[in-house]
Amino acid sequence: MGFLCALAPHSYAKITQDYSAITPVPSTNAATDSTVLNKPSNVSILDIQRYTGSLLSPSGAVTQAGSLMIEPYFQSTISRGGYLNDGRVRSNKHRTDSADSFILVKYGITNNLSVQVTPQVNYYWNGRTTASTVHFSDLPVELQYRWIDQNNKKYIPSFTTYLGMNFPTGDYTNLGRALDAAGSGSYALRFGIQSQAAYDINNHALRVRLWGVARKPLTSANIRDISSYGTDDGYKGNAKSGLFGNWGFSLEYGITKEWVLAFDFQYDWAKGTRMRGAYTNGPFERYVSAASHDIQIAPAIEYNWTPTMGVIVGAALTVDGHNTNDFVQPQFAVNFAF
Numbered sequence: 275m276g277f278l279c280a281l282a283p284h285s286y287a288k289i290t291q292d293y294s295a296i297t298p299v300p301s302t303n304a305a306t307d308s309t310v311l312n313k314p315s316n317v318s319i320l321d322i323q324r325y326t327g328s329l330l331s332p333s334g335a336v337t338q339a340g341s342l343m344i345e346p347y348f349q350s351t352i353s354r355g356g357y358l359n360d361g362r363v364r365s366n367k368h369r370t371d372s373a374d375s376f377i378l379v380k381y382g383i384t385n386n387l388s389v390q391v392t393p394q395v396n397y398y399w400n401g402r403t404t405a406s407t408v409h410f411s412d413l414p415v416e417l418q419y420r421w422i423d424q425n426n427k428k429y430i431p432s433f434t435t436y437l438g439m440n441f442p443t444g445d446y447t448n449l450g451r452a453l454d455a456a457g458s459g460s461y462a463l464r465f466g467i468q469s470q471a472a473y474d475i476n477n478h479a480l481r482v483r484l485w486g487v488a489r490k491p492l493t494s495a496n497i498r499d500i501s502s503y504g505t506d507d508g509y510k511g512n513a514k515s516g517l518f519g520n521w522g523f524s525l526e527y528g529i530t531k532e533w534v535l536a537f538d539f540q541y542d543w544a545k546g547t548r549m550r551g552a553y554t555n556g557p558f559e560r561y562v563s564a565a566s567h568d569i570q571i572a573p574a575i576e577y578n579w580t581p582t583m584g585v586i587v588g589a590a591l592t593v594d595g596h597n598t599n600d601f602v603q604p605q606f607a608v609n610f611a612f
């Protein structure tokens with residue numbers, strides 16, 4: 275109950291998500307059984323369990339000043355069609371797929387405050403054409419502050435808040451082709467909360483995370499011709515995305531201290547985009563696109579060969595939604611902690 279009461283998750287959206295890095299789990303618990311992992315009898319499983327982090331959950335601030343976490347991700351988004359307004363899935367002959375890579379870099383400024391930067395590149399294709407080249411996406415930069423330290427002995431979860439900005443570094447307007455779109459063209463405020471706790475379940479560690487994050491676009495984007503907002507040649511106007519975010523939970527269950535089963539549940543949501551503009555010789559249009567949501571699950575398996583190095587392999591996939599993509603997203607990541 276203490277864990278559940280520590281959170282009031284709020285919420286994100288779109289295919290690009292925030293991801294998790296390894297977070298040390300300090301504990302003062304004493305163990306009474308060492309039969310599973312051949313550990314000393316005075317050491318808790320929660321002291322020696324190793325994690326890489328689940329696929330979708332954001333991690334909290336690192337626990338030591340000067341700590342550096344680097345986690346490169348590699349993923350492919352395979353479109354299965356699109357969710358209509360009523361939730362039905364419509365197949366599309368020329369569905370858009372992508373290959374994406376990003377690096378989560380987190381540095382501990384103090385024992386409670388961390389900074390995280392996540393540069394990302396994308397490449398898109400469909401049955402008719404491809405992107406002209408690999409493109410950089412918008413750049414997220416975020417400060418993370420842990421207000422409450424995790425205490426396994428007293429069943430107290432950690433509590434971290436996020437505050438940052440998405441910088442519009444990705445191509446979004448006057449594009450050569452629609453698949454070159456990689457950014458929004460606007461600054462967006464990033465904010466959210468995260469909580470984490472670990473429990474000894476029959477001498478196996480179970481780590482639980484809850485989170486809620488949101489993004490608030492602060493500026494509109496002036497657009498011409500082909501753009502990230504679905505416009506074509508001859509268009510001139512501006513667009514401003516609505517608030518978007520996500521909330522969810524993750525479970526990581528230690529089979530051994532090296533092998534971990536992971537599972538994420540995530541609800542993504544987005545308000546509509548305000549569009550103002552016109553095509554050449556066409557009427558001026560002003561409208562707001564429909565809101566959207568999806569539900570994702572992400573099973574995965576982790577192997578952590580040392581306390582500071584590990585790999586995770588799995589896939590995220592949509593199981594419900596409206597006005598958004600239906601996709602499967604196989605991916606893997608390698609984590610390094612220094």
